[in-house]
Amino acid sequence: HGVGASAVNALSRRFDVTVRRGGKIHTMSFRHGVPGTFDGDGPEAPFRAGPGLQVIGAVKRRQRTGTSIRYWYDPRYFEVGATLDAEAVRMKLRNTAFLVPGVSYLLRDHTGAEPVEERFHYPNGLTDMVDFLAPAGDRPVSGILMVSGEGTYRENAADANGVMQANVPxxxxxxxxxxxxxxxxxxxxxxxxxxxxxxxxxxxxxxxRALTRTLADAVRNARGLLKAKEDPPTLDDILEGMTAVVHVRIPDPQFTSQT
Structure with a gap:
């Protein structure tokens, strides 16, 4: 929802953005959220506040496009000895590679004595993720079931000008x-x-709820699976031994404890 980039920008001694799109290479830098230009490399270079947005070149044919961000956090805002949690970054990249199949993510870690490079790429998406999450030594008793769909709903939401509108599709x-x-x-x-x-x-x-209802109906309608007066399986019964991933894509989601 954008809060992450804004917060990192505000707490960084230097925050560089490079965007390669539309045939051009755009760059912009910030110091503690203030746009401007640095005269040199690194956060200690002289800084002059200003518009900051620059076009520094053209995207060559077959050259990759996209956005890259580099930042130097300000240790004054963190506990003494605080370091970047490489495992959290690794988990985020791995999860995103599962959820956006076909995209490759490369993690280069230069915090140790020797640089470490890891690539995350999972062409089968959620099926690869279920295999990864399944407990070690757990043998599957079913194939991986895939379910996908879409639907519409209505909610109150702000328009482009920030004005709340009712029953937005x-x-x-x-x-x-x-x-x-x-x-x-x-x-x-x-x-x-x-x-x-x-x-x-x-x-x-x-x-x-849907899984419980569907399996309970199937068991009731299958002759011989339930004895007379025997209760249908409960949610705890159904979830036993299950490995599952649920991914939804919706506009403007609201998260618990959102900053």
Missing amino acids: RRAEVELAFRWGTGYERTVECFTNTIRNAHGGTHRKGFE
């Missing part, structure tokens, strides 16, 4: 992948627009 896309294994452990990971939802969310509740 929205479109949501849902993608699921899940399987059962021989173990008892359950793993259900949820994401909204590639952002991990540590506490699940309404999409997880919807997935669990």
Whole structure:
């Protein structure tokens, strides 16, 4: 939702953005959120506040396009000895590579004695993610089931000018992948627009309700699976041994404890 980039910019001694698109290479730099230009490399270079946006060249044929960001955080705003959590960056890149199949992410870590390079690329998307998340030693007892769909809904939302409008039409896309294994452990990971939802969310509740209802109906209608007066499987029964990923894509999501 943009808060991350704004916060990092404000807490950085230097924040450089390079955008390659439309046949041109655009650059812009900031110091603690103030745009301007640096006369040299690194955060200690002389800085002059100003518009900052520059076109420094042209994108050559077959040259990659996209956006790159480099920043130097200001240690005054953090605890003494604070360092970048490379594992958090690694997990974010890995998750995004699963959720956006076909895209490759390259992580170069120069914080150690020797540089380390890792590439994340998962062409099968959520099915690769389910295989990755499944507990070690857990043998699958089903294939990986994929479910995808889309639908429309309405909500109150702000327009381009920030004015709230009622009953704004929205479109949501849902993608699921899940399987059962021989173990008892359950793993259900949820994401909204590639952002991990540590506490699940309404999409997880919807997935669990639909799964419980669908399997309970199937068991009732299958002759011989349930004995007379035997209760249908509960949610705990259904989730036992399951590994699942739920990914929804919606406009303007609202997150718990959003800054």
